[in-house]
Amino acid sequence: MPLVLTEEQSMLRDSARGLISDKAPVAHLRQLRDGKDETGFSRDLWKAFAEMGFSGLLVPENFGGSGLGYVEAGVVMEEIGRTLMPSPFLSTAVLAASALSRGGSEAQKSVHLPKIADGSLLAALAVDEGTKHRPLQIGLQAVRSGNGFKLSGAKALVVDGHTADLLIVAARTGGAAGDRNGLTLFLVDPKAKGVAVERTVMVDAHNAARIEFSNVEVNADQVLGEVDQGGVLLDGVLNIGRGAVASEMVGLSEEVFGRTVTYLKERKQFGKLIGEFQALQHRAAQLYIDIEITRSAVLKALQTLDGDFDHAGAAIAVAKARAGTTATLAVQEGVQMHGGMGMTDQFDIGFFMKRARVCQELFGDSNYHADQLARMKSY
Amino acid sequence: MSDLETFRRETRAWLEANCPPEMRRPMTSESDTYWGGRNAKFTSEPQRVWFERMRDKGWTVPDWPKEYGGGGLDRAEHKVLREEMAAMGARAPLSSFGIWMLGPALLKYGNEAQKKEHLPKIAAGLIRWCQGYSEPNAGSDLASLQTRAESDGDDYLINGQKIWTSYANYADWIFCLVRTDPAVKKHDGISFILFDMASKGVSTKPILLISGYSPFCETFFDNVRVPKSHVVGTVNRGWDVAKYLLQHERAMISGTGERGIGRPLGQVAADSVGSDDSGRLDDAMLRGQIATFDIDEAAFAAVAERAIDLAKAGQSHPAFSSAMKYYGTELNKRRHEILMSAGGIDALEWESDRSRGGARPRAWLRTKANSIEGGTSEVMLGIVAKRILDLPGA
Numbered sequence: 001m002p003l004v005l006t007e008e009q010s011m012l013r014d015s016a017r018g019l020i021s022d023k024a025p026v027a028h029l030r031q032l033r034d035g036k037d038e039t040g041f042s043r044d045l046w047k048a049f050a051e052m053g054f055s056g057l058l059v060p061e062n063f064g065g066s067g068l069g070y071v072e073a074g075v076v077m078e079e080i081g082r083t084l085m086p087s088p089f090l091s092t093a094v095l096a097a098s099a100l101s102r103g104g105s106e107a108q109k110s111v112h113l114p115k116i117a118d119g120s121l122l123a124a125l126a127v128d129e130g131t132k133h134r135p136l137q138i139g140l141q142a143v144r145s146g147n148g149f150k151l152s153g154a155k156a157l158v159v160d161g162h163t164a165d166l167l168i169v170a171a172r173t174g175g176a177a178g179d180r181n182g183l184t185l186f187l188v189d190p191k192a193k194g195v196a197v198e199r200t201v202m203v204d205a206h207n208a209a210r211i212e213f214s215n216v217e218v219n220a221d222q223v224l225g226e227v228d229q230g231g232v233l234l235d236g237v238l239n240i241g242r243g244a245v246a247s248e249m250v251g252l253s254e255e256v257f258g259r260t261v262t263y264l265k266e267r268k269q270f271g272k273l274i275g276e277f278q279a280l281q282h283r284a285a286q287l288y289i290d291i292e293i294t295r296s297a298v299l300k301a302l303q304t305l306d307g308d309f310d311h312a313g314a315a316i317a318v319a320k321a322r323a324g325t326t327a328t329l330a331v332q333e334g335v336q337m338h339g340g341m342g343m344t345d346q347f348d349i350g351f352f353m354k355r356a357r358v359c360q361e362l363f364g365d366s367n368y369h370a371d372q373l374a375r376m377k378s379y
Numbered sequence: 380m381s382d383l384e385t386f387r388r389e390t391r392a393w394l395e396a397n398c399p400p401e402m403r404r405p406m407t408s409e410s411d412t413y414w415g416g417r418n419a420k421f422t423s424e425p426q427r428v429w430f431e432r433m434r435d436k437g438w439t440v441p442d443w444p445k446e447y448g449g450g451g452l453d454r455a456e457h458k459v460l461r462e463e464m465a466a467m468g469a470r471a472p473l474s475s476f477g478i479w480m481l482g483p484a485l486l487k488y489g490n491e492a493q494k495k496e497h498l499p500k501i502a503a504g505l506i507r508w509c510q511g512y513s514e515p516n517a518g519s520d521l522a523s524l525q526t527r528a529e530s531d532g533d534d535y536l537i538n539g540q541k542i543w544t545s546y547a548n549y550a551d552w553i554f555c556l557v558r559t560d561p562a563v564k565k566h567d568g569i570s571f572i573l574f575d576m577a578s579k580g581v582s583t584k585p586i587l588l589i590s591g592y593s594p595f596c597e598t599f600f601d602n603v604r605v606p607k608s609h610v611v612g613t614v615n616r617g618w619d620v621a622k623y624l625l626q627h628e629r630a631m632i633s634g635t636g637e638r639g640i641g642r643p644l645g646q647v648a649a650d651s652v653g654s655d656d657s658g659r660l661d662d663a664m665l666r667g668q669i670a671t672f673d674i675d676e677a678a679f680a681a682v683a684e685r686a687i688d689l690a691k692a693g694q695s696h697p698a699f700s701s702a703m704k705y706y707g708t709e710l711n712k713r714r715h716e717i718l719m720s721a722g723g724i725d726a727l728e729w730e731s732d733r734s735r736g737g738a739r740p741r742a743w744l745r746t747k748a749n750s751i752e753g754g755t756s757e758v759m760l761g762i763v764a765k766r767i768l769d770l771p772g773a
Contacts, residue, residue, distance in 0.1 A: 003685040004692055261768055276772035281764035282757065288768060289702045296685040297678035318677040370670035377673065379645025379660040 001303055003296060009075055012068075016079040019052060024085035026348045032086060033205035039163055040199075040207040041086040050119025054089065058097040063113035065097070069306040070240060074247035074298065081251025084355050086206050088122050090244055091160035096123030098240045099168050103185060103225035103233040112166065112187075124164035125237065126155035126211055133364040135170070135234060136178050140213065142171035142186065149173070149223075151186065151194075151216040157362070161209030162199035164190055169213070173228050180231040185224040192216055204354040236309065239316045242363045243305055246298045246316075246323035249359050253291050253323075253330035256352045260284070260334045267339075280337060287333055294319075294326040314376050321369035327356040328366075387459045394463055397432045399425035403468045408738070412474045415504025417551050430504065433472035440478055440502045443486070447494055448502030454691050476545065477501035477508040479631040481554050484571070484624040488612035497552075497573070509576070510628075511541040511555030511598060512621070519758050521556075522565045522618060526600060528557035528572065530607075535559070535572070537580075537603040543752065547583040547596035550576050554624075560615050571617035574605040590744040591729070591737070628753045629700040633707030634683070644714070645669045648721035665720055672713055679710055698766040705759035708749035715743040 005013065023045055032040060049055050054076055059065020073094050080089060097116050100109055115121035127135055140153030151171055161167070167188040175182025190197055194216040199209050225233045261284060264275030274280055301319035304312040331353035335342035342349050360366065402425050406412060410422045413430055421427040433439055436450060442457045443449020452460060482501055485494055500506040517524040526539025537557055547553070552575055560568030576583075580603040585593035612620045648669060649660045660666045686703060689695040719726050722739050729737035750756040764770045 002688040002691070003681065004688045004694070261770070264770060273771045275770040278761070281768075281770050281772070282760040284768055284770065285702075285705075285760040285763035288763060289706050292699075292702065293675075293678045293682040293706065296681035299685070300681040314677070318674050321671075321674045322678045367667075370667060370674055373673055374645055374659075374666055374670040377643040377645050378658070379643065379649050379654075379666060379669065 003299055009071060012072055013075045013079065016076045019048065020079045020083055020085055025083050026351055029084050029086055029205055029351060046088060047119055055093045055119045056117025057093055059113045059117040060101060063109055064117035070243055071302045071306055073244055074302045077244045077247035078251035081248035082255040084351055088160050091124045092116055092122050094244045095125040095237060095241050096168055099125065099224060099237045102236055121165050122160065122163050123166040123168060124158050124161045126158045126167055126169045128157045129155060133368060135238060136180060138170050138172050138183060139177050140171045142173045142184060148217060148219040151213040151218060153213055155211045158209045158211050160207050161211050162197055162207060168224060170234055182228050183230040183234060184227050185230040185233060186218050187222045187224055188216060188218060202358060204358045206358060238363050239312055240305065242316050242320040243302050245359050245362050246319045249323040249327040250295050250298050252352055252356055253327045256330045256334040257287055257291055260337050263338055283333060287330060290326045290329060294322045297322045314373060317369040317373040320364060321366040324360040324366040328360060331356045383455055383459060386456055390460055390463050394467060394469060398467065398469045399429055401425035402429040402470050406470060414474055414507055416507025416549065430472045434503055439473040439504065440482065443482065443502060447498035458687060473504045475501060475507065476510055480510060480624050480628050481508050483627045484620050485611065487623060488620045493611060506551045507549060509544050509547045509550035509553050511544055511553045513543045514540060515542050519755055524556055524558060526557050528559050528570065534604050534606055537600045537605055539600050541598040543595045544598040545595055547598045548585055552576060556617055556621055566618045568615055569617040570614050571611045571620040572605060573609045573611060578603050590741040592741065625754065626700045629704035632749060632753045633703035644673065644717060651721055651723060651725060669717055672717055675710060679706060696767055698762050701759040701762040704753065705756050709756060711749050712746050715746045719743050
């Protein structure tokens with residue numbers, strides 16, 4: 001398959017860009033942050049997303065979605081990255097929709113997927129517990145109790161956890177920390193007894209929560225996939241999330257870079273445009289090359305998810321690691337080349353730096369994925 | 380089944396039947412490369428067989444028109460052939476500056492007589508070419524070259540000196556940049572000309588490099604007589620040809636290195652450094668360097684694939700080969716730094732049989748030229764800054 005967008009994918013990009021740049025420029029995020037908005041995103045805009053078919057992009061057609069692929073999800077994520085639009089797209093339309101489509105029973109799918117597609121259900125995936133992303137270290141306990149389980153433990157960095165109508169919780173039903181076996185995913189109602197959600201205001205003004213579970217009772221039919229065998233399902237869903245966040249970082253990097261190059265062509269010092277200085281020209285050129293390479297690696301990974309899902313691990317590790325490194329460089333160079341202006345809150349560039357830091361950490365940073373790749377290659 | 384799938388199936392079958400097993404192993408030394416030319420000798424029987432079968436199919440130059448000895452494949456078919464050859468590890472049957480550099484320039488700028496004369500001989504490996512570009516005082520600033528061609532009836536008399544002429548001492552012909560008008564702006568008085576290295580007045584002197592090898596020469600011209608009909612393109616417009624050819628040279632150099640072939644670099648390192656109790660390369664910092672390298676290498680393979688697909692879709696920037704050249708060569712230098720680190724003490728031997736004559740350190744030193752030859756990394760970044768990013772300044 002050619003490593004370029006198809007005509008249909010380019011049209012999707014154009015329509016996403018049209019909506020997002022019009023309704024949700026960076027000023028939109030700034031307004032939500034400064035107004036200490038309770039929700040942290042615009043429900044009206046999410047409705048518009050649903051009407052455009054974006055919320056159901058990954059939902060199969062027989063459940064009311066458009067049944068598109070991960071490349072298409074990446075196309076939308078990239079546009080979100082350009083303006084830093086806070087939206088449940090990642091948590092609900094990408095992660096939850098994938099988890100349900102890939103692991104859900106017919107009953108679970110028919111209950112939840114149509115509501116994701118029409119925008120009426122928000123969902124969140126709860127995986128991380130410690131300081132760093134270590135999915136095999138999951139320790140949240142699910143102990144058998146009657147016909148179901150009791151969940152106890154705590155989750156952190158649950159994206160959009162504060163507004164979710166449905167939580168997908170990765171828990172340990174067997175094995176010890178570090179084991180792939182013994183992981184199980186559960187569908188949990190955040191209003192259930194024993195669930196305590198604390199919204200965490202984040203550095204990037206995006207939305208996340210810490211969630212505690214104290215003897216939360218769930219039924220057997222709330223198990224997503226198979227008991228003890230959730231590791232494979234979780235791996236797949238995380239890989240989808242990684243590809244999506246990598247796409248967001250490509251959009252973010254390109255936007256920061258574009259703004260920085262524009263500034264190099266406007267700002268004068270020593271009687272010259274600063275873009276005339278070779279010290280800056282070469283750094284800009286290196287960053288451009290890095291972004292082009294990363295864009296290619298991310299598209300490759302998404303195409304591999306679409307075409308050969310079970311063998312996409314290496315391509316995803318490459319994409320997420322590259323995207324994290326590239327975005328980190330892009331925002332650092334962006335702030336540095338904007339000089340003092342880059343340090344001001346009034347200027348947008350700092351928003352990109354903050355978001356890049358969160359994206360780096362989401363679902364494993366560059367170091368994590370480099371180590372994963374080394375393990376896959378047996379060294 | 381689509382035509383392309385049929386082509387893939389037939390190509391795979393043909394390669395399986397015709398590529399000798401010895402030609403499916405990674406190259407380990409310079410003698411594994413067949414360069415062709417008047418004095419060429421095959422170093423093995425499989426090398427000869429493989430070359431001749433590919434030549435007869437036109438697949439030494441698969442995408443050149445059939446009338447000039449090529450295979451007449453379109454871009455999509457050519458990509459399939461490359462993929463199928465890579466999949467079985469098939470070696471290039473013929474390596475040649477005629478294929479990588481001169482051929483594309485002749486196809487674009489040459490007249491019909493020049494194409495008919497030179498292209499089939501390149502395709503058949505009959506003539507080995509060298510490139511007369513750099514001079515002692517014209518390196519990165521190539522357009523300031525001083526080798527002059529003075530009119531003498533129907534001929535030019537060429538005088539001057541070239542340097543870093545790859546394999547000039549083995550080459551049969553040279554494609555050369557000469558100054559045909561010294562009175563005008565430096566870019567406007569250059570012509571691109573072809574001549575026989577056996578001409579009276581041509582001499583070469585190999586340059587001993589830090590690797591201990593002499594792949595480059597100084598090349599001297601003392602009243603070399605060349606017919607004016609050997610100019611490619613318009614007289615004094617040779618810079619256009621030179622730049623076009625450089626794009627191909629840069630694309631060629633960016634692909635340098637043995638990407639993705641053979642054992643993973645981390646395992647090669649573990650062979651010499653050792654593994655810890657959990658089976659991991661027993662040098663955590665080196666492991667991290669290799670993993671980071673592997674990530675960048677895989678990502679670079681993706682951009683190389685994308686560059687071809689973008690070109691096919693007519694969406695590529697002509698200066699993008701400079702971006703590829705910059706990154707590809709820096710990556711290859713990193714690979715060899717890692718190989719030296721992984722090789723440790725063993726990689727320091729220069730002559731022993733044990734070290735295959737110091738193959739690893741010599742290869743390491745050779746790669747240092749990658750970011751200099753064909754335009755330095757700094758020149759590449761300058762081109763990207765100006766031509767792609769449109770940053771201001773000369």
